[in-house]
Amino acid sequence: MASGFDPTRLVTGSMMFKPLLISAIMDHAELYHGDTEIVSARTEGDIHRYTYGDCALRARKLAQALDRLLIMTGDRVGTFAWNGYRHMELYYGVSGSGRICHTINPRLFPDQLRYIVNHAEDQAVFFDLTFLALMKALKPECPGVRHWVCMSDRDHMPAEGFEGLLCYEDLIDAEDGAFDWPEFDERTASSLCYTSGTTGNPKGALYTNRSVVLHSYAAALPDSLGISAMDSIMPVVPMFHVNAWGLPYACPLTGAKMVMPGAKLDGASLYNLIEREGVTASAGVPTIWAGLVQYVKAGNLSFSTFRRAVIGGSTCPPSLMEDFAKLGVEVIHAWGMTELSPLGTVARLKAKDVGKSPAEQKRILEKQGRPVSGIKLKIVGGEGKSLPNDGAAFGDLYAQGHWVIDQYFGIPDSPLEQGWFKTGDISTIDPDGNMQIVDRSKDVIKSGGEWISSIELENAASSHADVAMCACIGIAHPKWDERPLLVIVPREGSGKAPEALKAELYEILSAKVAKWWLPDDIVFAEEIPMTATGKLHKLKLRERFGGYVWKAGA
Numbered sequence: 001m002a003s004g005f006d007p008t009r010l011v012t013g014s015m016m017f018k019p020l021l022i023s024a025i026m027d028h029a030e031l032y033h034g035d036t037e038i039v040s041a042r043t044e045g046d047i048h049r050y051t052y053g054d055c056a057l058r059a060r061k062l063a064q065a066l067d068r069l070l071i072m073t074g075d076r077v078g079t080f081a082w083n084g085y086r087h088m089e090l091y092y093g094v095s096g097s098g099r100i101c102h103t104i105n106p107r108l109f110p111d112q113l114r115y116i117v118n119h120a121e122d123q124a125v126f127f128d129l130t131f132l133a134l135m136k137a138l139k140p141e142c143p144g145v146r147h148w149v150c151m152s153d154r155d156h157m158p159a160e161g162f163e164g165l166l167c168y169e170d171l172i173d174a175e176d177g178a179f180d181w182p183e184f185d186e187r188t189a190s191s192l193c194y195t196s197g198t199t200g201n202p203k204g205a206l207y208t209n210r211s212v213v214l215h216s217y218a219a220a221l222p223d224s225l226g227i228s229a230m231d232s233i234m235p236v237v238p239m240f241h242v243n244a245w246g247l248p249y250a251c252p253l254t255g256a257k258m259v260m261p262g263a264k265l266d267g268a269s270l271y272n273l274i275e276r277e278g279v280t281a282s283a284g285v286p287t288i289w290a291g292l293v294q295y296v297k298a299g300n301l302s303f304s305t306f307r308r309a310v311i312g313g314s315t316c317p318p319s320l321m322e323d324f325a326k327l328g329v330e331v332i333h334a335w336g337m338t339e340l341s342p343l344g345t346v347a348r349l350k351a352k353d354v355g356k357s358p359a360e361q362k363r364i365l366e367k368q369g370r371p372v373s374g375i376k377l378k379i380v381g382g383e384g385k386s387l388p389n390d391g392a393a394f395g396d397l398y399a400q401g402h403w404v405i406d407q408y409f410g411i412p413d414s415p416l417e418q419g420w421f422k423t424g425d426i427s428t429i430d431p432d433g434n435m436q437i438v439d440r441s442k443d444v445i446k447s448g449g450e451w452i453s454s455i456e457l458e459n460a461a462s463s464h465a466d467v468a469m470c471a472c473i474g475i476a477h478p479k480w481d482e483r484p485l486l487v488i489v490p491r492e493g494s495g496k497a498p499e500a501l502k503a504e505l506y507e508i509l510s511a512k513v514a515k516w517w518l519p520d521d522i523v524f525a526e527e528i529p530m531t532a533t534g535k536l537h538k539l540k541l542r543e544r545f546g547g548y549v550w551k552a553g554a
């Protein structure tokens with residue numbers, strides 16, 4: 001039978017059309033949550049507090065200042081800044097006025113920073129005081145930047161040594177805020193974020209107003225990050241790492257209070273801020289949380305309001321989830337990437353899971369989770385065939401959706417394969433849609449034609465109380481192509497003899513993984529290199545152990 005669908009008979013609905021614009025998020029916060037606070041630990045060393053009402057006014061003043069500086073519509077404005085209220089003003093003042101807010105990760109190598117600023121053709125760069133030396137070094141290499149702005153007041157401006165440096169507060173003070181957010185096509189670019197790829201040049205993901213607004217609604221949903229006007233949210237994930245996972249948008253969208261930690265992300269600083277500001281939820285990478293949990297445990301402290309920790313960026317070790325649970329904090333494991341704005345999946349139970357045993361529930365919540373509405377995932381096997389969502393088959397993970405990249409900034413070739421974006425992750429998907437990362441495709445260990453998940457070995461090893469950090473890498477092997485080598489950083493003051501710790505680790509691993517997965521050796525290190533976004537830098541680690549030779553018989 002012919003399909004009943006006839007595109008010539010489609011009827012256009014008769015509802016108002018309002019483009020999805022970032023400025024509307026701040027408008028809403030100003031109108032209906034105008035007295036809700038944004039609290040910031042400033043790089044100047046003090047705590048700053050003001051409201052969404054103040055933020056909206058100053059964002060409009062910033063838009064006026066950009067007009068005055070002749071930063072044109074569509075121009076890129078670079079930022080080197082921690083999480084704080086001025087950075088928030090840039091998010092809205094720049095994107096809301098039709099310009100592009102280009103957040104830059106200051107932890108990248110100077111060569112990459114130079115490349116990124118020049119590739120994006122940033123017309124102005126705004127930076128926190130802490131990055132003054134970095135900016136001084138960068139300036140001669142970025143001749144296209146017309147204005148350098150120090151995000152500070154007159155009293156804290158550097159005395160000399162930076163020709164033409166502008167003062168942020170002077171720019172704001174010169175304006176009156178009588179500015180209306182312009183209305184434009186919702187597909188207009190709003191923000192630019194470069195991937196922190198460990199190989200090759202970073203590539204830019206250029207978000208649209210529409211993709212950011214839709215992502216914000218999705219991020220706030222109860223089964224996503226579950227954000228509401230009852231919350232006090234502390235984005236620990238930096239605003240230079242995929243827009244702090246969308247929190248600077250989702251918080252004003254819902255009217256949640258924001259608590260910005262600035263540059264100090266150690267356990268003590270975070271704990272004090274959480275307690276003082278009644279933080280209810282936060283988001284960040286596992287390494288940051290490990291520091292906080294360690295601090296709380298060592299001081300025999302407790303949380304009075306903190307209830308939810310969103311963990312992503314790398315696999316959340318189950319031991320970290322258990323530690324948090326003991327402190328009354330629910331861990332929400334989430335997966336995403338720069339190319340996905342970043343939210344892809346969130347691990348949450350369904351009603352049908354309620355009757356399951358605690359162990360079964362734990363297994364679901366330890367996965368990376370099911371797609372947020374608006375995202376579709378599939379896994380593909382060796383011959384390019386889609387694999388079943390049976391929780392066992394694993395293959396290359398592909399994504400599609402409202403906030404998935406279509407094209408990298410300034411690169412004509414499409415990264416898509418038949419309309420799908422290849423994530424570079426290898427995963428399983430179960431019949432309920434719960435996705436689990438087996439490994440990053442370049443990190444999976446290929447042993448005798450079979451794959452070993454470095455993540456699973458790391459998860460098991462990190463459950464040992466004397467392990468501060470660990471990473472598993474594949475090392476070339478004459479017979480098996482590659483075999484796993486486990487690198488361990490013992491916890492400070494552990495005092496356990498290496499051989500004893502090694503034996504205990506093998507015991508733990510043997511109980512959790514197949515025998516042929518066991519690492520052929522366990523070695524100890526003082527530290528493990530990390531990437532600019534706080535992930536294990538396995539490429540560097542593989543280089544460091546490039547000369548490693550398996551012992552005879554291994």
Ligand code: AMP
Pocket residue numbers: 195196242311312313314315316333334335336337338339342368423424425437440533
């Ligand atoms: P980035 O673009 O820097 O945010 O990195 C994205 C990559 O981080 C993903 O492709 C994954 O490999 C990894 N990643 C993000 N979240 C998780 C997670 N919850 N578990 C495991 N890997 C993750």
